[in-house]
Amino acid sequence: MATRMPAGAVLPLRIAGIEPESIVDGPGIRYVLFLQGCLHGCPECQNPGTHDPAGGREVSVQELLEGVRARAFMRAVTFSGGEPFLQARALLPLAAALRAEGYHLCAYTGYTWEALQGMPDAAALLPLLDLLVDGPYLKEQRSLELRFRGSANQRILDVQASLRAGRVVLSPLHDG
Numbered sequence: 001m002a003t004r005m006p007a008g009a010v011l012p013l014r015i016a017g018i019e020p021e022s023i024v025d026g027p028g029i030r031y032v033l034f035l036q037g038c039l040h041g042c043p044e045c046q047n048p049g050t051h052d053p054a055g056g057r058e059v060s061v062q063e064l065l066e067g068v069r070a071r072a073f074m075r076a077v078t079f080s081g082g083e084p085f086l087q088a089r090a091l092l093p094l095a096a097a098l099r100a101e102g103y104h105l106c107a108y109t110g111y112t113w114e115a116l117q118g119m120p121d122a123a124a125l126l127p128l129l130d131l132l133v134d135g136p137y138l139k140e141q142r143s144l145e146l147r148f149r150g151s152a153n154q155r156i157l158d159v160q161a162s163l164r165a166g167r168v169v170l171s172p173l174h175d176g
Helices: 061-069 084-100 113-117 120-128 159-165
Strands: 013-022 030-035 057-059 076-080 104-108 131-134 155-158
Touching: 013 061, 013 084, 030 061, 030 084, 061 084, 076 084, 084 104, 084 120, 113 120, 113 131, 120 159, 155 159
Parallel strands: 030 076, 076 104, 104 131
Antiparallel strands: 013 030, 013 057, 131 155
């Protein structure tokens, strides 16, 4: 059953692009939304074209929902970037609608879990997520053997378990 968007002002999202079927941005086949804008400046970033906050294009939450729903066989969405948490407030309605429809949600961030706790919009988005890959990409810790992340400092967190425990809980995917 499709969730209707809440009444009121829903902010558009600025995106760099969409990958409608990915197997490298989290577990399973996922719809990946690359958000535009990043302030981290990680040397040798994989997505440098996503850094300019004024780049990309604006899309409505409704348009993104329709794109996700068009792939009925897929029940997983990843928010990547750029830095998704720069648009956390605008992501809230999309994430809430997807969560209500039973989608598995994952996000990548250059912030750490601990830093996100002090950011009100980010803290509001976290409870809607299942997985979070946190931490900046560090080229000196780069590894091609890590699953779903680029450098050894990055962690794959079980968001729901972390929220219940009040501390970081690594996902089993972190080691596997």
